[in-house]
Amino acid sequence: MTNVTKLTAAELSELLTDRSVSSVEVTRAHLDHIAAIDTDVHAFLHVARDAALATAARIDARRAAGDELGPLAGIPIAIKDVLATLDMPSTAGSKILEGWIPPYDATVVKRVRDAGLIPLGKTNMDEFAMGSSTEFSAYGPTHNPWDFDRIPGGSGGGSAAAVSSFQAPLALGSDTGGSIRQPAAVTGSVGVKPTYGGVSRYGSIALASSLDQVGPVTRTVLDAALLHDVIGGHDPLDSTSLTDSWPSMAAAARAGLADGALKGVRVGVIKELNGDGFQAGVSQRFTETLALLSAAGAEIVEVSAPNFEYAIAAYYLILPAEASSNLARFDSVRFGIRVNPDEGPLTSERVMAATRDAGFGPEVKRRIILGTYALSAGYYDAYYGSAQKVRTLIQRDFEAAFTKVDVLVSPSAPTTAFKFGEKMSDPMAMYLNDVTTIPANLAGVPGMSLPMGLAPEDGLPVGLQIMAPAKQDARLYQVGAAIEAMLEASWGHTLLSQAPELAPNDMFTSTEGAV
Amino acid sequence: MKKAELMDYDKALELFEPVLGFEVHVELNTKTKMFCGCANEFGQGANTNTCPTCLGLPGGLPQVNAQAIESSIRLGLALGCEIAEYSRFARKNYFYPDTAKNFQTSQYDEPIAFNGQLTIELESGRLVTVDIERAHMEDDAGKLTHVGGATGRIQGADYSLVDYNRGGVPLVEIVTQMIEGGEADSPEIGRTYVAAIREIVKALGVSNARMEEGNVRCDANVSLRPRGSNILGTRTETKNVNSLRSVEKAVRYEIQRQAALLQAGGTITQETRHWHEDTGITSAGRPKSDADDYRYFPEPDLVPVAPSREWVEELRATLPEPPAARRKRLQADWGFADLEFQDVVNSDLMDAVEATIAAGASAQAARKWWTGEVARLANVAGVSADSLVQPDQVAALIELVVAGTLTDRLARQVLEGVINGEGTPLEVVEFRGLAVVSDDGALIVAIDEALAAQPDVLAKIRDGKVQAAGAVIGAVMKAMRGQADAARVRELVLERAGSADGSAE
Numbered sequence A: 001m002t003n004v005t006k007l008t009a010a011e012l013s014e015l016l017t018d019r020s021v022s023s024v025e026v027t028r029a030h031l032d033h034i035a036a037i038d039t040d041v042h043a044f045l046h047v048a049r050d051a052a053l054a055t056a057a058r059i060d061a062r063r064a065a066g067d068e069l070g071p072l073a074g075i076p077i078a079i080k081d082v083l084a085t086l087d088m089p090s091t092a093g094s095k096i097l098e099g100w101i102p103p104y105d106a107t108v109v110k111r112v113r114d115a116g117l118i119p120l121g122k123t124n125m126d127e128f129a130m131g132s133s134t135e136f137s138a139y140g141p142t143h144n145p146w147d148f149d150r151i152p153g154g155s156g157g158g159s160a161a162a163v164s165s166f167q168a169p170l171a172l173g174s175d176t177g178g179s180i181r182q183p184a185a186v187t188g189s190v191g192v193k194p195t196y197g198g199v200s201r202y203g204s205i206a207l208a209s210s211l212d213q214v215g216p217v218t219r220t221v222l223d224a225a226l227l228h229d230v231i232g233g234h235d236p237l238d239s240t241s242l243t244d245s246w247p248s249m250a251a252a253a254r255a256g257l258a259d260g261a262l263k264g265v266r267v268g269v270i271k272e273l274n275g276d277g278f279q280a281g282v283s284q285r286f287t288e289t290l291a292l293l294s295a296a297g298a299e300i301v302e303v304s305a306p307n308f309e310y311a312i313a314a315y316y317l318i319l320p321a322e323a324s325s326n327l328a329r330f331d332s333v334r335f336g337i338r339v340n341p342d343e344g345p346l347t348s349e350r351v352m353a354a355t356r357d358a359g360f361g362p363e364v365k366r367r368i369i370l371g372t373y374a375l376s377a378g379y380y381d382a383y384y385g386s387a388q389k390v391r392t393l394i395q396r397d398f399e400a401a402f403t404k405v406d407v408l409v410s411p412s413a414p415t416t417a418f419k420f421g422e423k424m425s426d427p428m429a430m431y432l433n434d435v436t437t438i439p440a441n442l443a444g445v446p447g448m449s450l451p452m453g454l455a456p457e458d459g460l461p462v463g464l465q466i467m468a469p470a471k472q473d474a475r476l477y478q479v480g481a482a483i484e485a486m487l488e489a490s491w492g493h494t495l496l497s498q499a500p501e502l503a504p505n506d507m508f509t510s511t512e513g514a515v
Numbered sequence B: 001m002k003k004a005e006l007m008d009y010d011k012a013l014e015l016f017e018p019v020l021g022f023e024v025h026v027e028l029n030t031k032t033k034m035f036c037g038c039a040n041e042f043g044q045g046a047n048t049n050t051c052p053t054c055l056g057l058p059g060g061l062p063q064v065n066a067q068a069i070e071s072s073i074r075l076g077l078a079l080g081c082e083i084a085e086y087s088r089f090a091r092k093n094y095f096y097p098d099t100a101k102n103f104q105t106s107q108y109d110e111p112i113a114f115n116g117q118l119t120i121e122l123e124s125g126r127l128v129t130v131d132i133e134r135a136h137m138e139d140d141a142g143k144l145t146h147v148g149g150a151t152g153r154i155q156g157a158d159y160s161l162v163d164y165n166r167g168g169v170p171l172v173e174i175v176t177q178m179i180e181g182g183e184a185d186s187p188e189i190g191r192t193y194v195a196a197i198r199e200i201v202k203a204l205g206v207s208n209a210r211m212e213e214g215n216v217r218c219d220a221n222v223s224l225r226p227r228g229s230n231i232l233g234t235r236t237e238t239k240n241v242n243s244l245r246s247v248e249k250a251v252r253y254e255i256q257r258q259a260a261l262l263q264a265g266g267t268i269t270q271e272t273r274h275w276h277e278d279t280g281i282t283s284a285g286r287p288k289s290d291a292d293d294y295r296y297f298p299e300p301d302l303v304p305v306a307p308s309r310e311w312v313e314e315l316r317a318t319l320p321e322p323p324a325a326r327r328k329r330l331q332a333d334w335g336f337a338d339l340e341f342q343d344v345v346n347s348d349l350m351d352a353v354e355a356t357i358a359a360g361a362s363a364q365a366a367r368k369w370w371t372g373e374v375a376r377l378a379n380v381a382g383v384s385a386d387s388l389v390q391p392d393q394v395a396a397l398i399e400l401v402v403a404g405t406l407t408d409r410l411a412r413q414v415l416e417g418v419i420n421g422e423g424t425p426l427e428v429v430e431f432r433g434l435a436v437v438s439d440d441g442a443l444i445v446a447i448d449e450a451l452a453a454q455p456d457v458l459a460k461i462r463d464g465k466v467q468a469a470g471a472v473i474g475a476v477m478k479a480m481r482g483q484a485d486a487a488r489v490r491e492l493v494l495e496r497a498g499s500a501d502g503s504a505e
């Protein structure tokens, strides 16, 4: 029998529909694989083995009973720990939420469950999604499946590592400044940040409310589209959720697989997002991809986005400002850990302070302090106010560019996966890693990362970022699927088929495989 | 808490000019909370009306209650405010355990309503126009109960309990401009202003407007300016003054306290102060400065509120007659003397009296019954008069009295029956058999018996000592168990005494 963990969600969907495999078989195979390799990868903070198998059995029973099921019913999914889940701890990678089980499901989680997907567990992340490497997780870093000495990206390194190491075909992520796309790029997987407001944020533990967006993490563009169709659409519980009706992203992705799908597509290359500061192998693969696109009939247009150079500065004012307020609720009064001060009186204020001191990691504290400062009276206009103006300018850059082109492209990240510890002592270097992804969050436009090869110098995955105008997520899927097909045709294989085969951990397979 | 040194009130006004400002919080009576679907109601178990959003759980998000927006706009319009074309919520950041998110979702530089005016009339007839700076929307905090310790305050408590049922309840905060020139009327201006706000929100139906339940809460700012100076004094903010009388007393107290302190060479600390209903004094709360940094910024989880002009005009058309104008009209219509009308207004019985008159009663009878017997029974029961009995029942009762079916005394018994739930006044009359005996035949029998039993009285009547008839009338009324019209009995007694004379035939 084929190894079902190597199949895409779309392939599994067919097998499940014609009942050549059961959801229990698929789920168990993934759980066994997690048991075998995740002590090394550490993609998961929590694995819900029993619950997953029970859910899978229910889906199999419903299928046997002839129930109408969605295309992803019975397929396992990993859930980023930033999302509230009724039956699993939700810690956002922070000590302060250790063991906290929410009394509710995030809207996207509810939709995933309603669609019959099988939650396998919760994936690792930088604490409160602050970071680009998962090194800021309070529960230890996730390792890049391509090289265990390297970071899997962040903040959603756990979800990206889970799908790229075949522990799950699908995962949910959240992207505030690149937390879905950059991990996808450095692990050779696919990640999409939808249009702001396209996917509900209700139940997603907020980092920066005006930037956060939940999205799919997968191995193929079609799989991402299928998952997007499940989680997207208006949610009355999120006031910033768009009320638009959306076309099928899966249909768009399938349309992209048709011959000649790239013919006449105007592809804008953002001048400011290449060259200086970009790893040679990253730039090389990008240039080669543009050449292939051109050969496929796309029209390559260079566009300028002059205000992108201020994006990081604006982002690192807006994000900490919003985060400092969003994270105020972690005060030990209603949930999470409570730490009493070592000495002195036990006042609520002092307990709050002691809890926050013990519960938050260094990057979280750094950003809370930055944001508190940026919002302070007398500084507001200079910092937060100016950053909002930059944001408007960046939105205008996008608008201007999209009058000339259908999609914009750039490398998803300036480098391939870096080594653990390389940027821990230098926050600015870590922040600069998001230079390519941040503009889409500031403007609210959708962005996707998909693999565009391995960098020759280190043999590590390089990601291509595609961006479309706001609400044109379908265009992203159509063009993305077309480029993915074009690249895979040029290589003769998928990129992830080149990833090292991870050795099973015997200790786990022997005991856990017998269920 | 020791009572502060107070200066004689007249003396204080001789030396200083009081400058006032009020922040009145009105709790809206929407079905659900400001930013979530939880019920906006009290009397439930602690923390039962809560959800991830109003508990400030990680991942919770707010949604604006459309009814609260509508109520706020109507309130803004009733206060003569302009309604913003574009209004935003903002986060007011501060840590306190009753504030689940550790920020209050309020409005900062873009309130829903601004630039209003409210003219109030003092008892002297003096009209005072209060300028309204703004009326903005926000969510209420939860309720803290401090357990242990002497003061019931957070300082010194062993522990504190938080009930978030109130957390997230919609509030409109109405902020006045500085009120100058109030002079000796300043305390009354405070009371009358808050009363006017209360009356308006009640007339609009946007709030239950019960001060004792905290539906309307007043923070009173008071500062003193030395006569001849144009420099404003430092102000204090007395929080949560929750009755009209207390507003008046608190303002007066602060004027006297601050005057004494300033006169003794002291300085006023800019601070919040607590009002103590029992002792009638204020005490220092926490220091407050204009530089308190709440790090306001626009609430990114909510989209701006942009009410269309058409909608605002539609809502304007739903405004009730302004309460002050209505009072003038009703007093004229009813022909009440000032004192009679004040009695009705102060007892909060205008609506009840109006409805009773509409149901057919005369104005004076309606006033007499509501402010008299109904109010008395309500007082005994410890409830509001208008919750005790319906206006149409009172009108029906009055009709029975006018028709002569009931005497006032019987009518009072019938009212008790109605309040006891025995039915309409007519049903109570039948059920209790309380109607006046209007059958002369039955009365004459009783009178003749009584006269026969008291021949000395009969003799006196015949001698023209008519006042002696009282003893016979009393006996007859007793025999009729009170269900007779005493005036008719008197008539018949005199008649029978006369005819008894002639009955010797």
Ligand SMILES: [Zn+2]
Residues within 6 Å of the ligand: B033, B036, B037, B038, B049, B050, B051, B052, B053, B054, B055, B168
């Ligand atoms: Zn709620």
